Amino acid sequence: MTSLPAQAQESPPIANLRALPAIxxxxxxxxxxxxxLGAAGREALTNLDLAAVIDLRELGEIMDAPDELExxxxxxxxxxxxxxxxxVPLSTPIDRVYRDLLERRQPQLCAAVSALARYAASGVLVHCKAGKDRTGLVVGLSLAAAGVSRDIIATDYARSGSALPPEYREHVTAMVQAAGLDGAEAATAHELHLESPPAALLSALDFVDTTYxxxxEYLxxxxxxxxxxxxxxxxxxxxSVQESTS
Known part of the structure; x- marks a missing residue:
């Protein structure tokens, strides 16, 4: 059985594939x-020896591009x-998307964290389409609940946008153009789909702290x-126990 290190190779066989840090x-x-996936992607999944895969996408997204687990x-x-x-939101500001998910989709977010926790010891992978926003929020909540520092959480999240492959970036650009977006709307859409600004996730976690x-307690x-x-x-x-007794 092989596990990925937290700092995965620069171009993993599956976009944004990496282990969660510090746990x-x-x-x-x-x-x-x-x-x-291709042969390299299938080999990477095989080596992870997963007990569960959590898919956060909508049913239409799944039908268009089903997971290849066989x-x-x-x-x-x-x-x-x-x-x-x-x-799936197209040009909503990223902060608003995260806030809406936290306020309106608490049961779904918590169900995802529960599933992640249940399979954490035996091997679990969580994903959405790009592995950035929906995945980033579930991962951020999970790591925060585990006691991981916000700096580590933000650093891991920040890797997601830059790790998106060129073909996905081209897909988003075409989608924005097809929707007739330009100027500020296009910039907002590109940030939502292609960037992972640490401030967006940290603001979401701060909102949870302040509100709940x-x-x-939120979870x-x-x-x-x-x-x-x-x-x-x-x-x-x-x-912590080992450090206090050493």
Missing amino acids: SPLRVFRSAALHR GSCASAAWISIPLYQGP GSVS HAGGVTAAELDALATPLTER
Whole structure:
């Protein structure tokens, strides 16, 4: 069994594929959608030896580009949790998209974190289309609940935009042009789909702290159990105990 290091190779066989930082030995990975993998992508999935894959995309997105798990991790549980529950936003400001998800899709976000926590020890990968926004928010909430520092969370999130492949960037540009967007609207759309500014995720996490008291309280209110929260926090808890007794 092979695991990816937190700092994955510059051009992984699957866009945005990498391990979550600072929670080893938990085996939690993130990526873009698992379609059109090719031999290298299928080999990468096989080596991860996943117990579950969490797909955050809408049903239409899944139908257009279904995950290709056969031959790489066909035995893994495939868990579909569409986050938007409707159309994928095109040119909404990124801060607004994250705030809307937190306010309107708390049950879905918490279901994704619960699934991630349940399979964290045995191997789980969470993804959306680009592996940036929906995945970034679920990962950010999970890492924050685990006690990972906001600096580490923001640094990991910031990698997502720059890791998008040229063909995806071309796809977004064509989509924006087809929608007739220009000027400020086009710039907003490009930021939403192609960039990962740390301030956007940090602002979302700050909103949770201010509104709900803490990320853990937000998740618990949305159905994440105490045992699942403990499972996420175990690595840092054990590390703290080891450091205090050394």
